[in-house]
Amino acid sequence: HSIFWIQAADQLTFEKDVLEIGKKLRIPGIEDEKADIKSLVKQRLSNSSAGQWVLILDNADDELLWGKRSDLRQQIFSLVDSLPRTTNGSILITTRTRGVASFLAGKEVIALEAVSPDEAAKMFKNRLETPDLASDRTSLSTLLERLAHLPLAIVQAASYINMTQRPVQTYLELLD
Numbered sequence: 001h002s003i004f005w006i007q008a009a010d011q012l013t014f015e016k017d018v019l020e021i022g023k024k025l026r027i028p029g030i031e032d033e034k035a036d037i038k039s040l041v042k043q044r045l046s047n048s049s050a051g052q053w054v055l056i057l058d059n060a061d062d063e064l065l066w067g068k069r070s071d072l073r074q075q076i077f078s079l080v081d082s083l084p085r086t087t088n089g090s091i092l093i094t095t096r097t098r099g100v101a102s103f104l105a106g107k108e109v110i111a112l113e114a115v116s117p118d119e120a121a122k123m124f125k126n127r128l129e130t131p132d133l134a135s136d137r138t139s140l141s142t143l144l145e146r147l148a149h150l151p152l153a154i155v156q157a158a159s160y161i162n163m164t165q166r167p168v169q170t171y172l173e174l175l176d
Contacts, residue, residue: 001051001052001053001054002050002051002052002053002054003053003054004021004053004055004056005017005056005058006018006021006056006057006058007058007059008057008058008059008060008065008079008093009058009059009060009061010062011065011079014065014079015038018037018038018082019031019037021041022037022040022041022044025041025044025050027040027044038079038082039082041082041084042082042083043084045084045086045089046084046085046086047086048086048088050089051088052088053088054089054090054092055084055089055090055091055092056091056092056093056094057083057091057092057093057094059094059095059096060093060094060095060097060104061095061097061100062097062100063097063099063100065078065079066078066080066100066103067099067100067103080103080104112151114148114150115149115150115151115154116149117141117144117145120144120147120149120154121141121144123151123155124140124143124144124154124157124158127154127155127159127162128158128161130162130165133161133165133168134167134168135167136167136168139168139169139172142172143168143171143172143175146172146175157171
C-alpha cells in the first residue's frame with residue numbers, strides 16, 4: 001500500500017505535492033515544463049496498476065479551491081477535478097470548513113472534537129519518550145490550552161519534544 005500526503009491549503013502547495021507524488025511514482029514526462037501534472041498523477045492513481053493507496057488531503061479549508069461553485073464565471077478552478085476516482089484507493093480529507101467537508105465527503109463526514117484537559121495531558125505524556133520533560137504541570141497545562149486540546153496538535157508537539165529532548169517550557173517559548 002502507498003500513502004500519499006498532500007498539503008491542500010492552497011493551489012501552489014497542492015501542485016507542488018502532486019508533482020512530488022508524480023516523481024515518486026516515476027511517471028514519464030512528469031517534469032516536462034508543459035506537462036499537466038495533476039492530470040498525469042490522477043490518471044496513474046486511477047489505474048488499477050497503481051496498487052492500493054491512501055491519499056491524505058490535509059487542510060482543505062478553502063471553499064474556492066475545494067467547494068462547490070455558486071458563480072461558474074469565477075476564474076479559479078476547483079481542485080476536486082484533480083482527484084483520482086477508483087476502487088483501489090481512498091482519500092482522507094482534513095478540513096475545518098463544514099461546507100468543504102460536506103461537498104467532498106457527503107454523509108461520510110466525521111467531526112473531531114477537542115479532548116478534555118485530563119485526556120490531553122494523558123495523551124501528551126503517553127507520547128513522550130522522556131516523561132520528565134513534562135514535569136512542570138503549569139507549563140504543560142498552558143501548552144495544552146494553546147494547542148486547544150486538539151489531538152493532532154498534541155501529538156505533533158510531543159513528537160517535536162521527543163526529537164529535541166527539550167522541556168515543555170522550551171516548546172512554549174518557541175511557540176510564542
